[in-house]
Amino acid sequence: MIGTRAFPVHLDRVLLTRVARLEARLLWRNRTALFVAAGMPLLFVGMLVPMHGKRIQGVDAALLQGTGHLALFLLFAVFMNLATVFTTRREDGTLKRMRGTALGDAEILGGSVLTATVLYMAQVAVLAVVLVAAFGGRAPADPVLTLAGIAGGVVVFALLASVVSGITPTTELTQLTVLPVMFACMAGAGVMFPLGVLPEVVQQSLRALPLTPVVEIVRTGYFGRDFTAHGVPPAVGVGGGWVACLPSFAILAAWAAVARRLAARAFRWDPRRS
Amino acid sequence: MENTAIRVRELRQRYGEFEAVAGVSFEVARGELFALLGTNGAGKTTTLEAVEGHRAAQSGEVRVLGRDPYRERRAVRPRLGIMLQEGGFFADLTTAETIDHWRGFVEDPRPRDELLDLAGLREQAGVRARQLSGGQKRRLDLALALTGRPEVLFLDEPTTGMDPEARHATRRTVAELVRDGLTVLLTTHYLEEAEQLADRLAIMHRGRVVASGTVAEVVGGHGDRVRFRVPPDVPVADLPVLRGVAAGIEVDAGHATATYTLPPDDLQPGVYGLLRWADERSLALPGLRVDNASLEDVFLSTAGAES
Ligand SMILES: Nc1ncnc2c1ncn2[C@@H]1O[C@H](COP(=O)(O)OP(=O)(O)OP(=O)(O)O)[C@@H](O)[C@H]1O
Ligand SMILES: [Mg+2]
Numbered sequence: 001m002i003g004t005r006a007f008p009v010h011l012d013r014v015l016l017t018r019v020a021r022l023e024a025r026l027l028w029r030n031r032t033a034l035f036v037a038a039g040m041p042l043l044f045v046g047m048l049v050p051m052h053g054k055r056i057q058g059v060d061a062a063l064l065q066g067t068g069h070l071a072l073f074l075l076f077a078v079f080m081n082l083a084t085v086f087t088t089r090r091e092d093g094t095l096k097r098m099r100g101t102a103l104g105d106a107e108i109l110g111g112s113v114l115t116a117t118v119l120y121m122a123q124v125a126v127l128a129v130v131l132v133a134a135f136g137g138r139a140p141a142d143p144v145l146t147l148a149g150i151a152g153g154v155v156v157f158a159l160l161a162s163v164v165s166g167i168t169p170t171t172e173l174t175q176l177t178v179l180p181v182m183f184a185c186m187a188g189a190g191v192m193f194p195l196g197v198l199p200e201v202v203q204q205s206l207r208a209l210p211l212t213p214v215v216e217i218v219r220t221g222y223f224g225r226d227f228t229a230h231g232v233p234p235a236v237g238v239g240g241g242w243v244a245c246l247p248s249f250a251i252l253a254a255w256a257a258v259a260r261r262l263a264a265r266a267f268r269w270d271p272r273r274s
Numbered sequence: 275m276e277n278t279a280i281r282v283r284e285l286r287q288r289y290g291e292f293e294a295v296a297g298v299s300f301e302v303a304r305g306e307l308f309a310l311l312g313t314n315g316a317g318k319t320t321t322l323e324a325v326e327g328h329r330a331a332q333s334g335e336v337r338v339l340g341r342d343p344y345r346e347r348r349a350v351r352p353r354l355g356i357m358l359q360e361g362g363f364f365a366d367l368t369t370a371e372t373i374d375h376w377r378g379f380v381e382d383p384r385p386r387d388e389l390l391d392l393a394g395l396r397e398q399a400g401v402r403a404r405q406l407s408g409g410q411k412r413r414l415d416l417a418l419a420l421t422g423r424p425e426v427l428f429l430d431e432p433t434t435g436m437d438p439e440a441r442h443a444t445r446r447t448v449a450e451l452v453r454d455g456l457t458v459l460l461t462t463h464y465l466e467e468a469e470q471l472a473d474r475l476a477i478m479h480r481g482r483v484v485a486s487g488t489v490a491e492v493v494g495g496h497g498d499r500v501r502f503r504v505p506p507d508v509p510v511a512d513l514p515v516l517r518g519v520a521a522g523i524e525v526d527a528g529h530a531t532a533t534y535t536l537p538p539d540d541l542q543p544g545v546y547g548l549l550r551w552a553d554e555r556s557l558a559l560p561g562l563r564v565d566n567a568s569l570e571d572v573f574l575s576t577a578g579a580e581s
Contacts, residue, residue: 018378029366096328100356102381102422104348150499199322247497270328271362 011106019103019111020118023085027115035159037081037116041123042074043100045130052135057194058232059223062135068191069224070124070146071153071214075182077120079157079164084174085112099269113158124150145241149217150254156210159259166266185211186230196231204208210255213248220245279304279426279457280325284334287320296481297334302474304425307458309450309468311573312478318320318461319359319430321478324357326428338426352381355424359431359461361415363403369414370399373421380422393417394443409436416444420451427451427462433467438511445471460495465569477576484576489569496567496575497535502559504530514551516544531561 027034052062084090086109089095098108131137140146160181168177186192189211195203206212219227226233227245236244280302287295292491295317302308310318327343327350336343343350350539364372370386377383390396393413398406412435413428419427425509429448433441441464449471452458462468468475471490476486485492504510504523513532517540536544545564552559 015379018375022375022378025371026364026366091362092365093358094364096358097361097363097418098379099328100326100351100354100358100419101376102352103379104382204362271360 003252011110012104015103015107016110016114019098019107020114023058023115024118027081027119033081033084033131035114037077037111037119038123040125041069044069044072044269045127048135057196057227058225060136061273063131063137064194064219065191066131066135066137067219068189068215070127071148071211071218072097072129072186072191073120073123073187074153074157074211074214076184077123078116078154079161079181080174081116081119081180082112082129082179083164083168084159086267087168087174088171090165090268091171093271093273095269096271109162113154116158117154120154121150126162137233140222142221144221145153145245146218146221149214149221149245149248149252150216152249152256153211153214156214156252156255156259159256159263160210162263162267163259166263167267169272184209189215191215198207205265208251210252213251216248217245217252277303279306279339280308280459281337282321282325283336284322285324285331285336286333287317287329288332294481295324298476298481298483299334300476300486302457302459302482304457305455306473307452307454307460307471309472309475309570310461310478311463311465311468312460312461313480315480316385316478317481318478322395322428322430322459322461326354334390345435352422354423355419355422355425355427357415357419357429357432358515361411363406363411363414363419365404366402368400368402369393369395369406372403372414373417376418376421376444382423383421384423389421392447394440409440413440413444416447424456426457426459429458431461431463432538433462434466437534442466454513455534463571469569475574479576485572492572493567493569494538496572497537497568498541499565500534500536500541500548500563501565502532502562504532505557508557514548516540516547519544 021217022045027037041126048066049060051065053061054061056064080105086095089112095108099105128137132139164177164181165174168174188206188209190206191211198206216228220233221235223233224241226241228248282301283299285295285298286293298310298321310321313316323329323342324336325338325409327338327347330344339351339353341350343354352368358532367375369390373386377386387396390399393416395410395413395417400411403411403414412432416429416432419429432448433444433450436444445467448458448460452471460471472489474488475492476483477492478484485495500516504513506521510521510523510530516534517536519534519540521538524531524533534544534548541564548559
């Protein structure tokens with residue numbers, strides 16, 4: 001029953017980075033969390049090796065999957081990581097304790113988000129280099145578009161993580177409560193297999209998953225082809241990628257709006273007394 | 275500057291159907307230490323959390339330093355120090371690291387060493403929070419609440435779980451801070467703590483304040499007691515009336531015990547009257563004793579009686 005109804009906006013950058021540094025230190029000390037958030041992506045990179053050389057949708061299969069992973073890592077480094085962090089901090093009473101300082105709510109939560117984002121961006125950078133070095137990738141055709149998709153993904157999955165933490169009673173149960181979103185996004189966002197193989201109706205409904213638009217935007221920006229259309233994606237000219245991705249951005253924005261409302265209702269600062 | 279640091283008027287808080295705080299009012303002046311006493315579940319923590327701005331007042335008014343602590347949290351919080359009844363720690367951080375991070379979260383923090391000394395944890399500076407003992411955690415809690423040099427300090431059972439020495443040290447620390455002008459709102463189950471520290475106090479029971487005032491006022495209303503066993507050959511009806519107060523009689527296993535409850539000012543003349551009465555009759559009064567009312571008596575009769 002505690003908390004502001006809407007998430008507050010006031011942000012002090014100095015305080016924000018101080019919280020982020022605390023979060024980074026805590027993540028470093030908690031090796032299990034560190035492995036899940038940072039180690040899992042390594043396994044996924046391994047999966048790319050056998051795909052190298054095959055072609056899907058007119059591009060190298062390893063690159064297609066690899067660019068999907070750029071988006072997919074959001075699930076570990078941002079979504080699952082933050083859902084666990086928020087739940088743990090709430091249950092061990094430290095969220096409430098931090099609220100007793102000069103820190104605002106936005107800085108307390110934003111600090112955790114910032115650390116998760118830095119971790120995620122580091123993974124993105126490493127994977128981007130690996131794609132170039134080992135799989136014949138290249139610099140993104142429209143890096144700004146790719147980054148915009150990634151940024152939208154961070155916002156949506158950070159908000160979703162705060163919703164999930166609100167309905168998760170204990171840290172241990174986070175592993176369970178994140179599963180629906182994790183599974184749906186892993187299976188249905190076009191990372192594990194191209195959505196083109198599915199019937200049109202299913203394809204369209206899977207585009208409504210929160211990760212799908214991120215995958216579409218990242219790939220469109222990376223390859224310079226319209227990856228919102230399935231099959232062999234047509235090349236897009238300068239700025240054409242943005243136009244093609246408008247529906248994807250719209251879906252992301254809708255998710256952000258819904259998740260924000262849900263978070264304002266579900267997020268809790270007080271440990272549950274059970 | 276307004277002289278009232280905390281004002282609570284007709285505060286009510288419910289959890290679902292259950293009304294945990296049912297119309298509580300009190301004021302704490304600047305530089306004063308106010309203690310909230312009461313049975314388990316009386317609503318002390320709930321009241322405190324409303325005053326700290328951790329939860330909105332559902333009904334009634336709460337003002338801290340002239341502002342609404344919930345709605346104007348951003349403005350009020352930096353001036354408050356809060357020690358929760360159950361505060362969590364980052365289990366993997368050491369005492370010193372915890373304090374260092376905390377110093378980054380407030381304006382004008384106290385130096386780390388001063389805080390370690392306040393907590394008496396200099397030797398535990400390198401120990402991780404998860405390895406601190408219960409009492410040591412409580413002391414670190416206090417140090418964290420004091421990091422930002424607060425004007426108003428909230429202490430929810432600050433000395434619970436501490437050994438007598440630590441409890442003593444903590445009380446001394448708090449008393450010194452109050453002497454330097456700090457305002458404190460504290461809850462405790464140790465009545466001697468309230469007796470020792472509090473300028474004023476309130477006793478809560480089932481969501482209501484059942485007694486409040488200075489220790490002397492609260493205790494004074496309950497009177498001092500003169501007690502003795504009624505000698506077997508004295509009829510109860512012959513016992514004297516002291517300063518207008520008749521004896522209360524309890525019979526236990528065939529022995530009658532007489533108790534006079536006298537207002538503090540009537541104690542001495544009352545006792546004198548009784549002794550003269552006994553002297554004139556050459557009576558011995560077995561088990562004669564005079565007890566000042568203690569906070570404990572008041573507590574038990576107001577809060578503890580029905581539960
Ligand atoms: N989150 C909650 N949900 C439901 N009931 C609650 C909640 N918090 C407290 N209560 C109930 O409200 C009442 C007052 O609780 P509170 O914690 O304020 O008491 P207290 O005076 O601090 O007690 P104690 O001395 O044991 O700490 C209790 O009956 C408690 O069970
Ligand atoms: Mg309590």
